Structure formats: C-alpha cells, structure tokens
Amino acid sequence: MDLENQKRVKALTEEHGAENIIVVLGAAEDELTGLAAETVTIGDPTYAGCLTGVELGLAVYHAVEPKFKEATDIAVYDEHIGMMEMILDVDAIVKEITSIREENSKYNK
Amino acid sequence: MAKAVIKDASYSLFHTPEMLIHLGVTQVNERLVNPDSEYLNNIESYLRDFEQVVNYLPNQVYIGNLHPRELVEKERPFVNLTNIGQRFGKLGEIMPEKELLLYVMICDVFELVMLEESFLTSAISEYAKHPLKTDQEIEKVQGKGSKIEKIKESLKNGSEPLYYEGQLIGCVKKAHDIDVNLNAHVMTENLVVKATGALTMKHLLSKNAVKAEEIGYVIECSEEACGDMNQRGGGNFAKAIAEMCGAKNAGGCDIRAFCAAPTHSLIHAATLVESGVYDNVVVVAGGATAKLGMNGKDHAKKGYKLLEDVLGGFAVLISKNDGISPVIRTDVVGTHKVGTASSPQAVTKSLVEQPLKEAGLKISEVDKFSVEMQNPDITSIAGAGDVPLANYKMIAALAVMNKEIERSDINNFALKHGMVGWAPTQGHIPSGIPYCGFAIEDMTTDTGINRAMIIGKGSLFLGRMTNVFDGISVMIERNSGVEETSSVSKEEINKLIANSLKQFANSLLSE
Numbered sequence: 001m002d003l004e005n006q007k008r009v010k011a012l013t014e015e016h017g018a019e020n021i022i023v024v025l026g027a028a029e030d031e032l033t034g035l036a037a038e039t040v041t042i043g044d045p046t047y048a049g050c051l052t053g054v055e056l057g058l059a060v061y062h063a064v065e066p067k068f069k070e071a072t073d074i075a076v077y078d079e080h081i082g083m084m085e086m087i088l089d090v091d092a093i094v095k096e097i098t099s100i101r102e103e104n105s106k107y108n109k
Numbered sequence: 110m111a112k113a114v115i116k117d118a119s120y121s122l123f124h125t126p127e128m129l130i131h132l133g134v135t136q137v138n139e140r141l142v143n144p145d146s147e148y149l150n151n152i153e154s155y156l157r158d159f160e161q162v163v164n165y166l167p168n169q170v171y172i173g174n175l176h177p178r179e180l181v182e183k184e185r186p187f188v189n190l191t192n193i194g195q196r197f198g199k200l201g202e203i204m205p206e207k208e209l210l211l212y213v214m215i216c217d218v219f220e221l222v223m224l225e226e227s228f229l230t231s232a233i234s235e236y237a238k239h240p241l242k243t244d245q246e247i248e249k250v251q252g253k254g255s256k257i258e259k260i261k262e263s264l265k266n267g268s269e270p271l272y273y274e275g276q277l278i279g280c281v282k283k284a285h286d287i288d289v290n291l292n293a294h295v296m297t298e299n300l301v302v303k304a305t306g307a308l309t310m311k312h313l314l315s316k317n318a319v320k321a322e323e324i325g326y327v328i329e330c331s332e333e334a335c336g337d338m339n340q341r342g343g344g345n346f347a348k349a350i351a352e353m354c355g356a357k358n359a360g361g362c363d364i365r366a367f368c369a370a371p372t373h374s375l376i377h378a379a380t381l382v383e384s385g386v387y388d389n390v391v392v393v394a395g396g397a398t399a400k401l402g403m404n405g406k407d408h409a410k411k412g413y414k415l416l417e418d419v420l421g422g423f424a425v426l427i428s429k430n431d432g433i434s435p436v437i438r439t440d441v442v443g444t445h446k447v448g449t450a451s452s453p454q455a456v457t458k459s460l461v462e463q464p465l466k467e468a469g470l471k472i473s474e475v476d477k478f479s480v481e482m483q484n485p486d487i488t489s490i491a492g493a494g495d496v497p498l499a500n501y502k503m504i505a506a507l508a509v510m511n512k513e514i515e516r517s518d519i520n521n522f523a524l525k526h527g528m529v530g531w532a533p534t535q536g537h538i539p540s541g542i543p544y545c546g547f548a549i550e551d552m553t554t555d556t557g558i559n560r561a562m563i564i565g566k567g568s569l570f571l572g573r574m575t576n577v578f579d580g581i582s583v584m585i586e587r588n589s590g591v592e593e594t595s596s597v598s599k600e601e602i603n604k605l606i607a608n609s610l611k612q613f614a615n616s617l618l619s620e
Contacts, residue, residue, distance in 0.1 A: 022288055031492035046406070047143065080452035083510065087502035087519065 001039040004032040006049035009040055013056055018108045023060045028084070033062055037097050039103035052077060057106030062097045063091045114434035115383035115585060116389075116426045117318035118546035118583040120171050121309045122533065123209045123396060123420040124163075126156040130456050133401035133417075148406050153275065155405070155428045159205050164194040166417065167484040170531035173200030173546060180585035186486040187406075188413060196246065197240075198244075200513045200546045201312045207273055207396040207620065209304060209520035210237045214253075214279075214577070215246045215351060216304045221296055224271070224279040226254030241311045247583040255279070257608035268295035275572060288357035299335045301420065304348055306331065306395030307353035309422030313391065314354055316425055325387030327351040327361035328378055330370035331394040332536050336364075350393055353584040359391075367572075368481070370394075371423070371542035372523070372565030372581045379437040379583070390427045392542075396420025397535050401482045421538035425545050425577075432592030435552040438584040441468045444582035457503045460564050468584070474510040475584065477551070477561040480504075500564075500580065501527035541565045541582075552587040559587040 001009075012019050023040045027033040035045060040058045044051040061068045064085050071076055101109060130152055132134055139149055162168060166187045169175045174195055183190060196203050211232035214222040224232065236242055237620060262279050264270055269281035281300065284291035309483065314321050329347035336343030347361030366373045371394060378390040398420065405415045430436065434591040443464035449455050465472055465543075480500035488496050501523035507513045514522055532539035551558040567579035 022399060029494045032494075035492070048138075080450060080454050083457065083503060084452075085453040085505040086506045086509065086516065087499070 001036045001049065001051075003043065003049040006044060008056070009056070010050055012059065018056055018058055018061060019088075021058050023058050025060065025062045026099070027062070027093075028088060032087060032095040033093050034096045034100060035095045037100040038104070041100060047050065055104075056106065059105050059108035060097065060101055062093050064088055065097065067095055084103055110383050111385065113379035113427050113438045114170060114429040114430050114436050114438070114588065115336060115545050115549060116311060116428040116431065116434050117316055118425045118549065119201045119309055119312040119316065119420045119423065120546055121312055122162075122168055122171055122203045122205070123305055123308075123309065123422070124159050124203060124302055124418060125206050125209065125398070125401060125420055126418050127206060127274070127419070128398050129277055129401035129405070129415060129418050130155070131270065131272060132294075132301075132398040133405070134399045135405050135512045139406070148409055152405075152415075155415045157380055157412075157418055159203075163196055163203050164192050164574040165195075165299055166190060166192050167486065167531040167533075169198065171421070171533070171543065172198030172202060173201075174198040175549060176550070177528045177531055177544075180531060181524070183529075184589050186413070186414055186490060187484075187573060188416060189548075193305050194573070201309060201422075204308065204324075205235075207232050208272060209301075209308075209420075210271060210279065210306060211236050211250065212246075213281075213300050213304045214250050216300055216307060216349075217281075219284060220269075221282045221293075222279065222300065223255040223260050223268075223282070224250075225257050225260060225277075225329075226274070228278040228614065229254035231514050232367075241308075241315055253439070254272075267293055269297045273298075278329060285337065290337050290341050297607065298333050300344075301398050302331050302333050302335075302395035303349050303353070304395065305420050305422040306346060306350040306393050306424070309395070310354045310356075310391060310393050310424040313424040313426060319389050319428065321355040322358050322391045324351070324356040324391055326378075326381060326390045327359050328374045328390065328392050329361065329363045330365070330374040330392060330396060330537060332365070332367060332370070333367065333395075346395070347393070347546040350355065351391075351397070356391070366565075366570060366579060366581075367567030369565035369567035369579050369581055370534045370537050371503070371540055372563055372583060375425065375427070375437065375542070375545075375563060376439060376442060376581065378425075379439050382427050382429050383439060388429050391424055392427065393422075393424040394423050394537055396538065397548075400535050404487060404493075407491035407587050408487075411490050411519045413490050414488070416484070417534055417557045419533050421533050421535045423538065423542055423545075430588070430592060432590050433553060433588055435548050435585045436588050438586050441465070441470075441584035443562075443580070443582035444567075445578055447577055449578075451576065451578035453503055454507075456566065456578055456580050457500075457507055460566075460580045461562065462506055462507050464536065464582065471513050472504060472511065473513050473522070473526070475562050476558040476562045477528060477544065477548075478504055479541050479548075480530070480564050480566060481539050481566065482528065482532045482541075482543045483529050484532060487534050494532070495544070497527060497530040498523060545585075548585055551584070563586050 209330040271279040332340035445458035485495040505522035
C-alpha cells in the first residue's frame, strides 16, 4: 500500500478509533488486495510504510464484494463499479479478502 | 482547417543498472529506512547485463525491430524466452550505460559533470563509433577528465556519485550551495532527462523526415521539472534538447501532466500545426531515473532479475498533412473533465465512449487502442497484473454496456483491438505514445488498421494538489491521401462570409 495512504489510515484510526473505521479497497488484483488488506489489519507486509508491525485490525472490504454492493445505491454502483465488476476476477478477490478479514480484522466483520 | 499528421517517430532505451541502484527511488528509500536489507546487499546479483537487455523481446519491440503483434503468441514471462536482439533498431537504439554517462557530460553546459580520466577516454572511444556522434560533441569533452581524488573530494561537498560496473567513475556537482532544486541529485535527474531526450531526438532527425532547422517548435513532456528555488518547474527541457540536436529555429516549452503529458502534447502539437503556427513540431521526452527498479523488491522476491533497468525516450514529429502519414483527428478528442468522476468506469467513458459517440463511431470501429502500454512482465511479476489487458477489458466492458458486443466476447475484443504491452514502466514513456511509430507503419500499409486511439491517463493526486483524475485521448486515422495545399479555398471563404452575414442579419432581427 502507498506509504502516504498508510499514514492517512493510521492517522484516521487514531482520530476516530479502530472500531469506527472501515477500509474499502479498489485494487484490481487479488494479490494487491491481499497486500493492502494485510497492511490495515496485521501491518505492512512489505516493511516499507508506517504500518510496519502495527496491528490495526481494521475491518476491510473490497468494492466488488457482494456485502459492500448490498450496502450501496445500486444505480450509483452500476454507474461507477458495474463495468469493473464485469471484468475483474471477483471470485479470487472475494476469496482473498474474506480470508484475511476473517482471520485478522477485529471489528465490523 | 489543415490537418496534422504523425510524420515520424523514434524510440530509444538506455541500459542503466548503476543508476537503478543509486538513483532509483525504491533503492534510495531502502537505503534510508533499511540500509542493511537483503535486497540492497544482494542487488548486484539481480541485475541484467547489456546483452540480456538487448535480447529481451519487449525492448526489441520498443526500438522497432519487432512489431507488437509478434508478442501475442509468445509465452510469458518474456524474460524466460531465448531471443537474439540488436542494439540498433528501425526506431532507435538501446544504449549502454557507459555511453550514456558520456552523453550526460556532453549535455552539461555548466561544468557540473566530472568523469574520471581513464573512464572518459574509454567512453569516448566507444561513443566515437556511434553512427550519430558529431565531432563537436567529442571535442567538447576530449581531455576534460578528472583525477579520481578530485571526484572523491567533490563528493564531500554534496556531489552525486556516478558509477560504472560497481566502480566510482565520476560525479555531478550541485549547481547551487543551498537551493534544493539545484542540488546534485536533482541536477543528475535533469541532465539524464536532457541527455536521453536529446539522443532520442537525434535518432528522429537521422531518419530524414525533417531537417533540424525546419523544426518550428519542440514540446518536452517527461515528468521531471527543472528550475531553481524561485521557480521550481520553470523549464525548459524542450529548448535544451532542441539545442543539442541543432534545431536552431525551434521554440519550445515543457508540458507537464504526469503520465498523460505525451497525449496532451500530441494534441497541442497537432493544433499548432493545424492552425498554421508551425509546420513541424516535435514532441519529445527523456527518461526518469527515479522509476528505475520501482518494483525491484517484488522482482527479486519472486526470483527474477530487476526488469526496470532501462530509461526510455521518445520523439514524435507532427507535421502538416503530407497525404500519406496517419492524421491526428483533433475533432475526436476525449477529455476527462474536472467534473468527471475518477472511477475507472467514468474515466473510460470520458476518454473512449464519449468522443466516439460524438463522432458517430462505435467503440468497435476503432481498430487499435494504445493505452498504458506497460510491459506485462514487469507488472505481473510485481502482482499488479497486465495493465494494457485490464484497460482493454474495461473498453470491451463499455462495448458490452453499449450492446455492441456480447459479454462473452470481452476477451476476443481485447485481443482484436488491443496489443500486448512492450514499454518500460517509466510513467510517461508507456502512456499511449509507444504505438505512434507502429501506427505509421500499420496505417500506410495493407494491414486493415484504419483507426487508432491514443489514450493518456495521469494520477494527479500524487502532486497533492487535487484528487481530480486526469486523462485525454485522441483518434488517429489512415490518411485519405489528399495532401493539404492552400489552407482555405475561395469557395470556402465565400461560404464563411455568407454564413457570418446571415448570422449577423439574424441577430439584428431578433433584437
């Protein structure tokens, strides 16, 4: 995950409390999704950013997950995400993020 | 209005393994935060030699020795394939680091670059064999070598060291005592942009589509900025590069728009030619040392060599219509507007669907889309997937939504209207522009390719000024074969006057 984004996630968590934060990812690949999800739960696996060794345990979802989709206005979803949903490997992304969330998120699973 | 065409193009690469280690941002940052890392300690073992870089298939495509279509059937990753390449190609060359270091010194007009005596002599003897070298270039640096002790002394004063094959062989001095915009690191980055841009433009001129003195304007569109503490991005790489190439009648400026800058510049250049301000405009860019080895840690972790070991350069000549070369359709331009959302769907609609719809064309009527043509080896190994393919699938998905194709045809659409990426991940270098050289070939021969769309995208948030996205696109088309003569005919002038009088009369009536 981008180093600046790591800083912002950390700062927002400190300001609002981990239980009040949900991270929504938009990565196009399951591998990148996994890396970002790990970063906001058990710490930066690349040891590059400020979340290295920091276990925020945040709730983390992906924009193409059914659970996220159900919580949105379907017209808005179709306008902005429908096209990507059509071409991404949704199953692989959902599998990756679900396993990381269930194992490592401490809140809002 | 007269039309503008893509008259010629050149593309070069510069193999720079030492710059990767010492100037690539990933490595520079690693040295700061994790100086004893396994990656840094073993980095030399992950580097490719010059021969491997020349033989690498995507690099041979970049310099024009192979057409991108030849990558389609190849197994991936390309890095595992055996191939024999050539240093020089139809569109440019792959230059070794020693000659580039010399050319950086040749480009330096403020005596900032020091090269060690024996290295300089050896580099001159290599560059002296180059087909595009000039006597003035050699004379400028002959006998100007420095003692290694002087170079080491200069390093204590904040100079940026230069290495070749693991040895210290020179440095770039800072250009000001306290100005961070003129410090040695920035000066090195900027001199490399100038040198790689100038060498690429020399290749363009060597193809004789235009004489240097016939160039009216040069636009430089890389991603660095030159200037001092009072004007950080003041410029002007364009004129600095034009000067190196003997384009003495050229004006010029730099256009900056992150990775989208080449497409912005192409459109600017076309409009300058269409309007008759200049007959010949060159869009040129040098390479980015900062991006060398950007995904290096991932490549090494997966057991691959560091594939981001080349700088890229390109130069494209935009001229008035010759009746042969591909026409730039400035009436079919897609603009990501300030009010357009930043989702990939909104971006793709604004850059592809909207301009084509306005022109009365279907998405599938464009034969080739030139998107971010990044070599998929580099991004796939790093876990970021195949960038051009992802773009093609997005365009295909729009075609599905517009009921032009079935959902099951997405992959076929991507194959037919797309290309396999071949450009290094140098930001602006892979962005839309790599196809221009092949477009000239494809649209002047019997290929069935009549229309292509050049698409550039830029991530403006990186500059921390706005979260608005950026993108721009333009269609290019096979020439109908009619050369422009006088810009407007007598009949057209009469028609224009008649229309104006009619409008004036109408406005009087309505008052």
